[in-house]
Amino acid sequence: MKIVMLGAPGAGKGTQALNIAKEYDIPHISTGDIFRANIKNGTELGIKAKEYMDQGALVPDEITIGMLLNRISESDCENGYVLDGFPRTIPQAESLRAALSENGDKLDYAIDIEVPDEEITKRMSGRRSCPKCGGTYHIEFNKTKVEGICDVCGTELIQRADDKPETVLSRLETYHKQTQPLIDFYKEEGILETVDGTVSPKEVFKAVTEVLG
Ligand code: AP5
Ligand code: MG
Numbered sequence: 269m270k271i272v273m274l275g276a277p278g279a280g281k282g283t284q285a286l287n288i289a290k291e292y293d294i295p296h297i298s299t300g301d302i303f304r305a306n307i308k309n310g311t312e313l314g315i316k317a318k319e320y321m322d323q324g325a326l327v328p329d330e331i332t333i334g335m336l337l338n339r340i341s342e343s344d345c346e347n348g349y350v351l352d353g354f355p356r357t358i359p360q361a362e363s364l365r366a367a368l369s370e371n372g373d374k375l376d377y378a379i380d381i382e383v384p385d386e387e388i389t390k391r392m393s394g395r396r397s398c399p400k401c402g403g404t405y406h407i408e409f410n411k412t413k414v415e416g417i418c419d420v421c422g423t424e425l426i427q428r429a430d431d432k433p434e435t436v437l438s439r440l441e442t443y444h445k446q447t448q449p450l451i452d453f454y455k456e457e458g459i460l461e462t463v464d465g466t467v468s469p470k471e472v473f474k475a476v477t478e479v480l481g
Contacts, residue, residue, distance in 0.1 A: 269294060269348040269480065270373070272355065272364075274450055275381035277439040278388040278395070279465045280472055282404045284381065285352035287473045292480070295344050298352040299336060301402050303327060304428075308399065321430055324438030326356055326446060333363045340367075348376075356447045361454075378454035379476060381465035385440055392436045396425040410469055 269292055273281040282298060289296035303321060306314030313331065320327045336354050339345070355361040368374050383391075394407040398418035405412050405425065412419050430439065454460040463475040 270375045271350045271377045273352045273379055276388055276443045278391045279381040279383045281352045283469050284476055285350045288350045294348045294350055297339055297349050299354040324435045324442055329357055329359050333360055337367050361450055375459055378460050380451055380462045382462055383465040389436055392431045395431055397428055398423050399426050
């Protein structure tokens with residue numbers, strides 16, 4: 269099964285992509301996580317990506333598309349994957365479609381998690397992330413068993429550098445300008461599924477599994 273997750277920053281793409289990956293036994297591929305791992309390791313790609321991420325802007329397509337297409341050509345992707353944070357522009361979506369169709373393949377679902385902007389800004393300040401396994405929590409809505417520690421791997425949680433209120437606002441603006449048009453792109457392809465992202469993470473996942481079957 270090949271799935272892409274759509275939705276504003278903080279809509280819950282990462283939270284639900286992890287659930288999907290576990291339930292359907294497919295890799296969870298987050299371009300944001302790949303960039304953050306590169307920043308942490310001080311790679312050239314990380315240094316470049318950080319310039320854009322700190323501004324709430326998108327990393328240029330020239331960097332992002334090749335990186336993602338390489339990743340999905342790895343052997344663990346043979347039975348599918350869930351993409352989280354890619355595509356984010358029409359050229360990214362077109363490149364993905366072209367790469368898949370070279371092998372007579374296509375995406376199965378684009379799942380759009382809908383959350384209004386006001387709700388997003390509230391969520392971001394309380395998010396805590398695991399730098400090791402990518403686990404995502406919230407100090408109010410999705411608590412860990414032990415405060416500040418990842419339930420899955422026991423690592424100390426961090427707050428993401430781009431979760432400052434002013435950066436969140438520019439990420440939202442970037443989303444509306446550059447990424448929201450993908451909703452119509454996938455509607456026209458006939459694979460768009462919309463779920464309400466304002467209910468609890470559990471209820472969102474229930475709606476997602478109803479879509480995926
Ligand atoms: P990325 O890491 O993808 O960030 P994002 O899209 O801004 O999305 P987030 O990870 O912030 O949110 P999410 O939807 O995953 O929500 P989450 O599950 O964490 O990208 C970061 C940056 O990298 C971009 O700004 C860009 O610069 C660059 N980049 C990445 N991909 C790129 C690409 N393809 N092209 C160019 N540049 C790219 O949930 C958020 C919070 O809410 C958590 O605390 C969670 O616990 C909580 N929560 C989740 N669900 C619920 C719920 N139902 N109710 C209440 N709380 C909930
Ligand atoms: Mg995420």
